[in-house]
């Protein structure tokens with residue numbers, strides 16, 4: 001590190017002292033905490049983003065300021081790698097170290113050591129580019145400033161502020177920029193709307209109604225998704241859409257949004273008896289999660305939830321159908337992989353297996369699911385909470401392109417299947433799960449099938465489930481294994497969980513420390529809602545006994 005670089009870092013770091021008495025760590029999806037203590041972390045992650053760009057030969061890196069579905073007073077920061085995916089996990093320990101460095105000198109020392117180890121040129125001869133985005137949180141503006149100061153204290157680094165955008169839009173832009181593709185926000189909307197239109201135009205014509213499934217009402221969590229969906233709506237006339245909770249009056253994520261709807265299984269604010277039977281959807285605060293639901297009549301705000309597992313099942317079914325139209329005995333058979341976590345409802349896994357699909361499990365967090373899905377020609381991944389996408393390999397897309405240009409001897413049906421798969425690969429975000437592109441794909445498939453939301457929901461029946469959170473003294477005391485389905489530490493707790501679960505027909509239960517909140521999560525499934533609730537409550541009590549503040 002030359003002297004100019006060193007003094008720039010020392011000087012800017014002195015304006016960002018780390019919060020006292022708090023240890024921050026790069027969790028399931030970046031750093032998250034009360035926004036008031038994040039200035040220093042975001043500044044330092046700005047530096048990291050610039051270093052990452054230098055390391056990757058000047059590729060564009062993304063830095064997103066968001067705390068997704070968490071409360072409005074929280075905020076967070078995460079990094080997108082050149083591919084548009086989450087930053088490589090190898091760099092997470094460095095992120096933890098610099099976030100917690102006690103003073104400018106130790107920060108600069110850590111950076112210097114890391115740069116040496118990673119061969120990162122810190123002589124100012126190379127350029128680095130970081131794209132910045134933020135959600136609608138009021139704290140976002142000043143945190144973006146902190147990020148910019150971090151980025152700009154690396155010689156040769158440039159920050160480009162994309163303003164208020166969804167998390168998936170930022171990831172999409174990073175990927176597109178690095179592939180030399182059109183990468184503006186307008187390009188994003190154009191790509192989504194044109195590929196959606198393409199899928200609609202390819203629906204086999206039946207007589208009568210061209211949109212048999214009626215309107216969709218979308219709860220936008222009072223977040224960034226509202227404004228963006230409005231732009232899409234104006235570009236699409238084939239979609240009857242009503243947008244609610246777009247943030248004019250309500251509070252971000254408060255009683256609204258995909259996380260609330262999925263976890264509480266109730267209708268979000270602004271929805272009520274007048275909406276009974278209508279197809280509804282919910283986005284989360286930064287629009288990377290999507291769930292559907294219908295309001296139950298006389299149900300006291302209860303809903304029929306159509307969660308990420310069911311979106312996954314719908315996508316898998318559609319892809320499988322299109323592939324089977326194309327399949328020739330002796331020809332290349334693309335490998336399709338379906339990736340879930342332990343939170344996937346057991347009934348969904350059973351259904352996907354019955355479809356003959358290969359189902360793989362990973363730990364919670366998109367960084368794990370995405371990585372697994374990339375191993376397939378077509379990798380479909382979803383968390384039950386509605387975060388997911390479909391990844392298409394270069395190899396598969398090349399094959400598809402070849403088929404697109406095949407002589408007209410193939411049947412019209414086959415040509416259309418090729419065009420549909422091609423359109424899906426353009427519509428669905430290849431960088432990360434994206435509620436807006438996911439919503440358009442769900443809508444296109446439902447119209448294609450001529451299915452109502454109820455028909456879709458009938459694909460299989462969810463096993464009753466319950467999720468609880470337990471506050472404990474130190475959640476890092478819980479260490480899990482086997483894709484988080486079994487607890488290794490503290491000893492004895494897994495046996496006790498098994499003893500409870502075994503008593504209940506179709507009982508399944510696991511606990512794991514959250515990577516985004518200071519809690520241990522408990523998930524339970526059983527044959528009836530009452531028994532699922534019972535298992536969850538008993539195991540939550542157990543967690544408290546082993547690890548709670550009262551535990552000895």
Ligand SMILES: CC(=O)N[C@H]1[C@@H](OP(=O)(O)O)O[C@H](CO)[C@@H](O)[C@@H]1O
Nearest residue numbers: 028029365366383385514515516517
């Ligand atoms: C049970 C659950 O919904 N967990 C969520 C939540 O992670 P936790 O580590 O469970 O806090 O936030 C993650 C980031 O959004 C998301 O990937 C994950 O699925």
Ligand SMILES: [Mg+2]
Nearest residue numbers: 068284286288
């Ligand atoms: Mg989110």
